[in-house]
Amino acid sequence: SSSTTPIKATLFPGDGIGPEIAESVKQVFTAADVAIEWDEHYVATEVDPRTNSFLTWESLQSVLDNKVGLKGPMATPIGKGHRSLNLTLRKELNLYANVRPCYSLPGYKTRYDDVDLITIRENTEGEYSGLEHQVVKGVVESIKIITRKASMRVAEYAFLYAKTHGRKKVSAIHKANIMQKTDGLFLQCCDEVAEKYPEIEYEKVVIDNCCMMLVKNPALFDVLVMPNLYGDIISDLCAGLVGGLGLTPSCNIGEDGIALAEAVHGSAPDIAGKNLANPTALLLSGVMMLRHLKLNKQAEQIHSAIINTIAEGKYRTADLGGTSTTTEFTNAICDHL
Amino acid sequence: SSSTTPIKATLFPGDGIGPEIAESVKQVFTAADVAIEWDEHYVATEVDPRTNSFLTWESLQSVLDNKVGLKGPMATPIGKGHRSLNLTLRKELNLYANVRPCYSLPGYKTRYDDVDLITIRENTEGEYSGLEHQVVKGVVESIKIITRKASMRVAEYAFLYAKTHGRKKVSAIHKANIMQKTDGLFLQCCDEVAEKYPEIEYEKVVIDNCCMMLVKNPALFDVLVMPNLYGDIISDLCAGLVGGLGLTPSCNIGEDGIALAEAVHGSAPDIAGKNLANPTALLLSGVMMLRHLKLNKQAEQIHSAIINTIAEGKYRTADLGGTSTTTEFTNAICDHL
Ligand SMILES: CC(C)[C@H](C(=O)O)[C@@H](O)C(=O)O
Numbered sequence: 168s169s170s171t172t173p174i175k176a177t178l179f180p181g182d183g184i185g186p187e188i189a190e191s192v193k194q195v196f197t198a199a200d201v202a203i204e205w206d207e208h209y210v211a212t213e214v215d216p217r218t219n220s221f222l223t224w225e226s227l228q229s230v231l232d233n234k235v236g237l238k239g240p241m242a243t244p245i246g247k248g249h250r251s252l253n254l255t256l257r258k259e260l261n262l263y264a265n266v267r268p269c270y271s272l273p274g275y276k277t278r279y280d281d282v283d284l285i286t287i288r289e290n291t292e293g294e295y296s297g298l299e300h301q302v303v304k305g306v307v308e309s310i311k312i313i314t315r316k317a318s319m320r321v322a323e324y325a326f327l328y329a330k331t332h333g334r335k336k337v338s339a340i341h342k343a344n345i346m347q348k349t350d351g352l353f354l355q356c357c358d359e360v361a362e363k364y365p366e367i368e369y370e371k372v373v374i375d376n377c378c379m380m381l382v383k384n385p386a387l388f389d390v391l392v393m394p395n396l397y398g399d400i401i402s403d404l405c406a407g408l409v410g411g412l413g414l415t416p417s418c419n420i421g422e423d424g425i426a427l428a429e430a431v432h433g434s435a436p437d438i439a440g441k442n443l444a445n446p447t448a449l450l451l452s453g454v455m456m457l458r459h460l461k462l463n464k465q466a467e468q469i470h471s472a473i474i475n476t477i478a479e480g481k482y483r484t485a486d487l488g489g490t491s492t493t494t495e496f497t498n499a500i501c502d503h504l
Numbered sequence: 505s506s507s508t509t510p511i512k513a514t515l516f517p518g519d520g521i522g523p524e525i526a527e528s529v530k531q532v533f534t535a536a537d538v539a540i541e542w543d544e545h546y547v548a549t550e551v552d553p554r555t556n557s558f559l560t561w562e563s564l565q566s567v568l569d570n571k572v573g574l575k576g577p578m579a580t581p582i583g584k585g586h587r588s589l590n591l592t593l594r595k596e597l598n599l600y601a602n603v604r605p606c607y608s609l610p611g612y613k614t615r616y617d618d619v620d621l622i623t624i625r626e627n628t629e630g631e632y633s634g635l636e637h638q639v640v641k642g643v644v645e646s647i648k649i650i651t652r653k654a655s656m657r658v659a660e661y662a663f664l665y666a667k668t669h670g671r672k673k674v675s676a677i678h679k680a681n682i683m684q685k686t687d688g689l690f691l692q693c694c695d696e697v698a699e700k701y702p703e704i705e706y707e708k709v710v711i712d713n714c715c716m717m718l719v720k721n722p723a724l725f726d727v728l729v730m731p732n733l734y735g736d737i738i739s740d741l742c743a744g745l746v747g748g749l750g751l752t753p754s755c756n757i758g759e760d761g762i763a764l765a766e767a768v769h770g771s772a773p774d775i776a777g778k779n780l781a782n783p784t785a786l787l788l789s790g791v792m793m794l795r796h797l798k799l800n801k802q803a804e805q806i807h808s809a810i811i812n813t814i815a816e817g818k819y820r821t822a823d824l825g826g827t828s829t830t831t832e833f834t835n836a837i838c839d840h841l
């Protein structure tokens with residue numbers, strides 16, 4: 168109830184449609200009487216010399232202090248030398264695991280029924296090392312880094328997640344038949360952790376085969392854990408099975424219990440400010456944040472309201488084939504609470 | 505007709521189910537009166553010192569001499585230090601482009617209708633460089649190499665393919681937002697080649713988004729060209745859309761007009777020798793080989809016979825839900841000729 172001392176949480180509304188969908192989250196959370204006090208931070212218009220990026224020092228500090236936050240889409244300013252702000256945030260805050268649940272939304276039909284997948288992506292290294300150079304003219308190389316440290320912690324997170332969420336199986340996704348050393352080390356870490364969870368089924372699946380099986384029969388999988396780029400690819404593929412990134416939440420996990428929930432779709436500048444955006448991914452990410460905070464009752468209440476609104480089908484935004492505005496859709500969710 | 509001087513072609517029946525499905529191809533080709541003289545080569549049981557692999561020197565020479573061949577699945581002997589024979593063949597013969605058409609087979613229902621995609625994969629470098637090492641204990645790296653030479657030739661092949669096959673669009677698949685130098689060079693080469701084909705629509709698509717769009721709506725794509733690993737992943741994903749690797753052909757293209765058609769599924773040791781294997785992927789690969797040889801009439805005749813047999817549904821192997829043996833299925837195709 169609103170008399171509880173509010174929990175402070177960082178909010179990055181982000182760019183483009185970000186502020187509108189963040190508004191929707193605030194409205195729904197208020198309607199559900201969630202005792203959250205938002206500490207709002209926007210992307211700066213100039214580089215902050217203390218972070219050397221468009222992310223202000225205060226905003227990073229806010230996440231470190233609150234240990235919990237919610238993030239909308241951030242557009243990276245165009246021009247040479249700017250790294251994606253989404254990535255900068257993950258790296259600066261050492262958000263080592265990216266959890267993306269993909270499940271069929273009742274009432275929203277795709278080619279697939281009853282999808283229920285959790286992808287857990289290593290979020291700090293691999294192909295995202297940023298190490299690249301020209302060897303000679305016309306020959307360039309990129310370096311993929313896999314460490315025991317990062318692989319162990321994401322593997323541990325994945326198995327712990329599986330156990331605490333009543334999941335039956337963890338699949339480690341790899342291409343160790345080609346990258347024997349890097350993906351081999353990743354698998355070795357997964358093997359080691361799997362030993363400690365005899366109750367969880369464990370398998371290793373080559374990424375190409377995994378993608379083929381996912382489109383043929385996603386029910387073969389449950390929790391999937393993998394290096395950074397494979398996670399990037401497979402989480403989008405899985406999102407596609409249930410309707411796309413506009414409908415799927417995510418949460419980034421860091422050391423010391425930090426959790427930054429994030430809508431991973433784009434900032435959709437073409438429809439920004441037009442009250443047309445679908446806030447579902449950010450709302451569901453907000454639900455993940457509430458679950459992380461153990462505010463389970465309100466999390467389930469909001470979750471049901473979102474699901475029921477979409478299932479009912481009366482109020483849907485344009486991306487789902489409807490004609491509702493963001494506000495109408497948000498109001499409908501509040502009415503379902 | 506059979507009075508034509510036969511064209512010599514190399515045949516690698518391969519391992520596991522390989523010999524059985526190769527037998528099926530020979531039978532169908534004979535029934536269709538294709539004037540091919542097969543030069544058959546098997547994987548050796550010992551390393552050939554002249555090639556330093558289980559591929560004999562004679563077998564490689566045969567492809568170089570005949571400039572055309574057909575290959576079944578090869579199992580790589582287990583044990584340290586053996587590179588995949590499939591890859592060795594691609595590298596040794598400089599087979600720079602791997603073409604994998606994925607199209608819906610009439611009468612074989614999947615979740616997707618009317619899929620018609622061509623993936624063209626760079627086949628010699630990228631993440632498959634084999635360059636890997638341990639930096640310090642617990643830290644390993646793999647090196648991805650992209651060269652202008654290999655990128656140009658695969659891009660040129662893709663656009664030429666699109667033009668000569670009446671295709672409308674080429675999509676270059678990449679992750680240049682992260683690997684700006686390597687994937688950036690790949691894209692730059694595609695850009696350059698695209699300039700020479702103003703009649704072909706050209707777009708660049710980030711791999712994660714590509715996978716999401718492929719599962720949502722494969723009709724958005726036509727010809728896709730990409731670096732090695734992305735090609736590995738996306739070609740399997742596309743195969744999954746239409747039923748899997750048992751149904752999709754491929755052809756490897758090398759310099760000097762060399763073409764080695766290849767069934768890219770596994771050797772399925774569990775069903776080997778049991779007359780249960782589905783020869784479709786190797787048969788359709790054989791059809792690609794015939795088209796490469798401009799034996800278009802017989803290619804279309806055999807193609808129709810395969811398609812019609814599957815569509816009719818009376819004779820299907822177990823993987824397609826039927827009870828036919830390889831022989832029964834093959835006989836049915838011959839009857840449809
Ligand atoms: C925007 C891009 C750099 C990012 C990534 O590759 O991780 C995105 O695709 C994601 O998955 O969050």
Ligand SMILES: CC(C)[C@H](C(=O)O)[C@@H](O)C(=O)O
Pocket residue numbers: 344345375588590591736768
């Ligand atoms: C067997 C394996 C090494 C190979 C590859 O990765 O290229 C296979 O997946 C393929 O696509 O032909």
